[in-house]
Amino acid sequence: MSASNINGIDYAAVLDSVGKSFQGKAALKSLSLKIPTAGVFALVGPDGAGKSTLLQMLCGLLTPDSGSLEVLGVSLPRGLAGVRPQLGYLSQHFSLYGDLSIDENMAFAAEIYGMKNYLYKRDELLDMTGLTPFRKRLADRLSGGMKQKLALACTLVHNPRLILLDEPTNGVDPVSRREFWKLLRGLGKLNITLVMSTPYMDEAERADSVAFIHEGKLLMTGSPGEIRRSWDRKILEIFCDRNRAAMPVLSRLYPEGDLQIFGDRVHLAMLQDGPEEDEVVRCLEDAGIRVKSSGPVRSGLENVFLSMIQKEEAVNG
């Protein structure tokens, strides 16, 4: 699963049983994780799972209470000063100066990292993000998508090897999100390691590797393909008129199956043979629930993630 290798480091970051709590409340619980070098690594999990804590730890804003942490081959927090210039961090909140122009923000971002000759890099990044025509504009006057692109450009202007993005597509419209992803993919090819957190499964599907995090624990990690394959089940997707009422009927029929509601549809997942579509429809109709349509679907990361959370919660009572 390890990708390419730069400067003899296989992993951009290695966490070994890292724990962190805030005022007695555990944010990370003995979490171990290896983040391969180069490519896009997505941290996926619901709000409060510990994604931001993990990212802030990787850029040295937080220090672990227990366990050990290595970033770009250097142990933190001891080696932080040496590794800091090679890191880029984009927080969840818009963290640019709204009263400075694009150019001024870029210059400031480069200079506080001690970069003298950043002009070429700056122009390159502005071209890449399509911001060149607006470079004299104040950051406050940019649209949400443009702000986010500028923020990305600012975190990249000092040539970091590892960049940490905390929900970078939050509050960005779908079109800008797609463009933003194109940028990220391009960066992944440049031997930069991108670690980003996201609550969106469709974004996780596009990453090179994914880690599922839930309540401060790592549930699973691997490439999206590996994760899907490891969860070897067949899924029957059912559209019926009363999802809630269908759940007990289905769980009686297949006690070992995983049941998940996705908005207007129900997913019934089962090992190997899978549920019998005809039987399911008949049972539901017998219970007075009208089935509009049904059919097998490919499992997505979301199915895997939800079933793992369900299993976790069942274990914890």
Next chain:
Amino acid sequence: MKLELRAMIRKEFRQVFRDPHTLGILLLVPMMLLVLFGYAISMDVDNIVVGVLDNDKSPESRRITELFRVLDAFSPGESLLSPDEAEEALVDGRLNAVLIIPPEFGRDMEAGRIPSVQLLIDGSNVLVASTTQGYVDAMFFDLSLRLNTEWRVPTADGDATFTPPIDFRPRTWFNPELRSTVFLIPGLIAFIMVITAVLSTALSVVREKEKGTMEMLDASPLSSTTLIIGKTIPFMVISMLETVFILIAGRFLFGVEISGSISLLLGISFLFLLSCLGIGLLISTVVDTQQSAFLLATISIVLPTMILSGFIYPIRNMPIPVQAVTFLIPARYFISAERALMIRGAGAVSIWPQSVVLLGFSIVTLGISSLRLGIRRRKR
């Protein structure tokens, strides 16, 4: 200079000139205060209006009435006709005082008896009342002396030429006309510096926290020392320029000359500013929103500077516990040093205690705030 530091300073200057609030604090507030204290809030008492109720109408009584016309401090009052009129004028506030000359005034003087006059003063404004009394007292003292010599009033030993017992000649140094602008300008400089330096520094750091840019700075290789120096230098430069501006305005608009050394004055201003910036930074390490920074700065330093520094109210007149508090106000030391330098033309020797205290203030406040900033960064 380090590239990072230069970047901080340049950014800070850009933000100052683009943010209307900061610009308002830095430019409008000082200008407003200067006009207010320079022109409007004067503690000199001029234009005292004294009415005269002359019941005697003799050449002697007219001589007294005449005196009020010649003296600068008095505006021509009115001649009153009756005691009722006098009372009415005092109640209305048309007159600050009424001088009542009894009908037998001229006759008494002629006969060598001691004549008496009465002065009724409106005491509702203490400042005006005491000044009025002072002026009139002095006037009559002077007049009595002259009359004594002119008329050779016989003393107890019989007939003799009168010689005044003590020839008392007060003379006010440094501010001969006792103009209050001379007294207020040094305090005003301190007050404006406190507002601009403390407030704008505190707000600029807290704004970074509020806008989330502090996190970005924390994640960068920027050291806390560079951060602090980068935050203080721009406000130091701006506040120093303002000091010079107020001194120039004081000289040309209000005629307040600097009798001592200008470089000493700028030197002590620098020390005072340093402690202001330290306090501003300290405030910014305690609070997280601009609103609370503003409130804390106002309560902890702006108001105390106005009231407890000797800017307007003399510290000596305060109750002892309050006097003890004034030792914690840096402006107290600065203002006393400023008055020494500007008004009394004192030299370096007389301001060294204040310089040492201000330096101490700067070291303590800057030290604590950089420690706190460092701790905040590490302890997470």
